[in-house]
Amino acid sequence: MKDAHRLPTWEGPKPDEVGETVEDFLQKLGRPSLLWFPGKDSSRTRAFSTLLHGNESSGVRALHRWIKEGHEPAVNLLCFIGVVHAILTEPFFSTRSVPGWRDLNRCFRPPFEGPDGAIAESLLLEFRSVKPEALIDVHNTSGRSPAYGVTTRGGRQQEFLTSLFSDHLVVTDLQLGALMEATEHDWPTVTIECGGANNHLSHEVAYQGFARYASAESLQHATPGVTVVHHPLRVEIRPGSTIVYGTERRAGTDLCLPLDVDLFNFGILTFQDSLGWVGPKGLDVLYTKDAQGCDRSREIFSIHEQTLRLVKPSRIMMATTRQDIAQSDCLFYVLPVQ
Numbered sequence: 612m613k614d615a616h617r618l619p620t621w622e623g624p625k626p627d628e629v630g631e632t633v634e635d636f637l638q639k640l641g642r643p644s645l646l647w648f649p650g651k652d653s654s655r656t657r658a659f660s661t662l663l664h665g666n667e668s669s670g671v672r673a674l675h676r677w678i679k680e681g682h683e684p685a686v687n688l689l690c691f692i693g694v695v696h697a698i699l700t701e702p703f704f705s706t707r708s709v710p711g712w713r714d715l716n717r718c719f720r721p722p723f724e725g726p727d728g729a730i731a732e733s734l735l736l737e738f739r740s741v742k743p744e745a746l747i748d749v750h751n752t753s754g755r756s757p758a759y760g761v762t763t764r765g766g767r768q769q770e771f772l773t774s775l776f777s778d779h780l781v782v783t784d785l786q787l788g789a790l791m792e793a794t795e796h797d798w799p800t801v802t803i804e805c806g807g808a809n810n811h812l813s814h815e816v817a818y819q820g821f822a823r824y825a826s827a828e829s830l831q832h833a834t835p836g837v838t839v840v841h842h843p844l845r846v847e848i849r850p851g852s853t854i855v856y857g858t859e860r861r862a863g864t865d866l867c868l869p870l871d872v873d874l875f876n877f878g879i880l881t882f883q884d885s886l887g888w889v890g891p892k893g894l895d896v897l898y899t900k901d902a903q904g905c906d907r908s909r910e911i912f913s914i915h916e917q918t919l920r921l922v923k924p925s926r927i928m929m930a931t932t933r934q935d936i937a938q939s940d941c942l943f944y945v946l947p948v949q
Contacts, residue, residue: 665697669817672750754873776820860888
C-alpha cells in the first residue's frame with residue numbers, strides 16, 4: 612500500500628470548523644478521509660462509513676448535521692467518508708464513482724489493485740487497528756424505497772443495529788466485494804439503505820439512526836419488530852444488451868422497464884404483474900445470480916406476450932430508475948416468497 616493512499620484523519624472536528632453546508636464540509640476534506648471523535652467511554656469504539664457511492668448523500672449529511680449540533684458520542688467513533696473527490700465537480704452528488712475508477716464498494720477484497728483498491732485496503736487496516744464493537748455503512752437506494760438493513764451474518768446484534776434506522780433486515784449470501792463482507796467475521800456489520808438518494812425523508816432517517824447509534828450506551832438491547840428476510844437474488848442485464856425505461860415495449864431494445872419500477876420496491880408481485888417488456892433475446896437478457904454465481908432466471912421469470920412476469924410471488928428490492936446504474940450494476944433484487 613502506497614503512502615499516497617493513506618487516509619488523512621481529522622481528530623475531533625468542532626461545529627465551527629466543518630462549514631455551514633455539507634458541500635463546504637466535503638470541500639474542506641477534499642479526499643477520502645477519517646474522522647475521530649473521542650467518546651465519554653474511551654475504552655470502546657464504534658465505526659461508521661458513508662459516501663462509498665458519490666450519489667448517495669444521506670449518510671454524510673447526517674454526520675455533518677450531528678457535528679454541527681455539537682454532540683459527544685457515548686463511545687469513540689471512527690467515521691469514514693468515501694469518494695469525496697467524486698462529488699466535488701458540480702452538480703454535487705451526481706457521480707457514483709470517480710471517473711475511470713471502480714465502484715469503491717466492490718473493492719474490499721484482494722487483490723487491492725489501483726487507487727480505489729488501495730483506499731479500501733487502507734480503510735480495513737484502520738478499522739482493524741481500533742477493533743470497533745460494530746460498523747454501520749450508510750447508503751441510499753437509487754430509486755424510491757423504504758429504509759432497510761442488509762447483512763451477511765444475521766443475528767441479534769445485526770437486528771439491533773438495523774432497528775436504529777428501520778424495521779426490515781435482509782440477510783444476503785451474495786459476495787460482491789462490499790465493505791460488510793470484509794468485516795463480517797470481525798465485528799457486527801450492517802449496511803443501511805436509507806431510502807431514495809434525493810428524498811429529504813431519507814436524510815432524516817440517516818440522521819436519527821446515526822444519532823441513536825452514536826449515543827447508545829449499549830448495542831445489546833432486545834430488538835422487537837425487525838422483519839428478517841434471507842438470500843435475495845441479484846438481477847443484472849447481460850453485457851451487450853440494451854435497456855430503456857418507458858410505458859411500453861420499445862422496438863430494437865432488449866429490455867424496457869416501467870418508468871416507475873421503483874414503486875415495486877419491497878412490494879410482493881405475482882404472475883399477474885408486469886415487470887416490463889423484453890425483446891428478441893427473451894430471458895437471455897437477464898442474469899439472475901445466486902450466491903454460487905448460477906443463473907436462476909428461468910426459475911424466477913417467465914414471458915407472457917413479450918411482458919416480463921414472475922413465476923411465483925416474489926418481493927422486489929432496490930429497483931433503480933437510473934439507466935446508468937441498471938446497465939453497470941444491477942436492475943433489482945428479487946426474493947421468492949414461500
